[in-house]
Amino acid sequence: MKKDYLRYFPKSSYYPNQFEAMDAIHEALLKKQVVLFEGACGTGKTLSALAPALHIAKTEKKTVVIATNVHQQMAQFIEEAREIKKQTDIKVIVLKGKMLMCPKPDMDYDTCSLLRDNTYKLIEQEKDIWQLKNEIKSVKDKMKRVREPGLIELQRELSLEFDKEERHLHEQRKNSCDMLLQLLKGDNEEFRTWLFSGVRTPEEVAEWAMEHNSCGYELLKRFMKEADLLICNYHHFLDEEIRTNVIGWMDKSLQDIIAIFDEAHNIESAARSHSSMKLSEFTINRALDEVPA
Ligand code: SF4
Structure with missing residues (x-):
């Protein structure tokens, strides 16, 4: 049988x-x-x-x-x-230690964890600053249409907050992982198609990620549920x-x-x-x- x-x-x-x-x-x-x-x-x-x-x-x-x-x-x-x-x-995923796959030289686990946490915070801060920008724009639009005494003060306060947040964002960028950031902002479909069209070694994944300025380990994590x-x-x-x-x-x-x-x-x-x-x-x-x- x-x-x-x-x-x-x-x-x-x-x-x-x-x-x-x-x-x-x-x-x-x-x-x-x-x-x-x-x-x-x-x-x-x-x-x-x-x-x-x-x-x-x-x-x-x-x-x-x-x-x-x-x-x-x-x-x-x-x-x-x-x-x-x-x-x-x-669908196959081959996993090795994170630090063996990290394209950044001399990276250690604790530093990576810190950069990773900061990168997630950065994404949230970018959303907040985008929202602030929209608020400033709508106050400016309103000022063109109506004369309200509090609007000038409101715009000034929002602009000051915006400048402060931007400075903060600048610092946060320096302490985050640019490769993880790139990954979090994309849909990573190109990686997914490539990954599952073969059986990729961790070294091949790391090489792909390096060429695409991304993090191979974090990419693998994202698609592990499909394996x-x-x-x-x-x-x-x-x-x-x-x-x-x-x-x-x-x-x-x-x-x-x-x-x-x-x-x-x-x-x-x-x-x-x-x-x-x-x-x-x-x-x-x-x-x-x-x-x-
Ligand atoms: S590239 Fe990946 S493994 Fe390397 S520091 Fe960034 S998040 Fe960590």
Whole structure:
């Protein structure tokens, strides 16, 4: 019997046991079970998991997330997603760390967050100043039609406020991210078409964004809710804060995700390191200084 999930299986033949593996994974996913799947290198494990997962995700309106902590594996997932896409169109997003994709040299996470917050504030301020400009114009128009004693004073007050806001805006521009600003002002359709017409690596996205003076990471975030498949690092799903953000960008809850962890024997140590708090010697010494003798 032809299995529906085979539309996501791009090869013309199977490795030994691959078909049985796909069937078992398909059955388990239908029953919402956890599957532990072990096999030697080069036996087609990734496709065996991806084909049934993508099929179930499509029918149950879910998203497949495949996570790895090995750089070469991510490259392999991208190749396999490209093969699947040639057979059945899927929307794929490949995510790497934000700072690895930032086109600004020597950027760090905290500075980026500050620039990002300021950019959102800037957009709001630009709206306020535009509104102020309109108010000044309507007062001036009214002054041409009627003679009201308070109008001159009102225009003067509004103009002073406008000058103040403009100075403020000028300062805010210096402390914001021009690339994010460009993105927030556009509809980004050109990026969306380009992104989903292939399977793009984070490096390709960063290059596209650089050429278009935009931010690749923020662009990916915007279109994550459309993805059928997200390829990412372990930390995107093992770190609680990052996972909450990623799922939010996907507009999903955890129940709507089919997660595939590559090299799952590494999960325990990776999860432990993500849940561990780091205290530097400097912090401990400062804390000790505060303890009364
Ligand atoms: S380009 Fe993107 S990642 Fe870089 S600072 Fe701006 S918002 Fe942050």
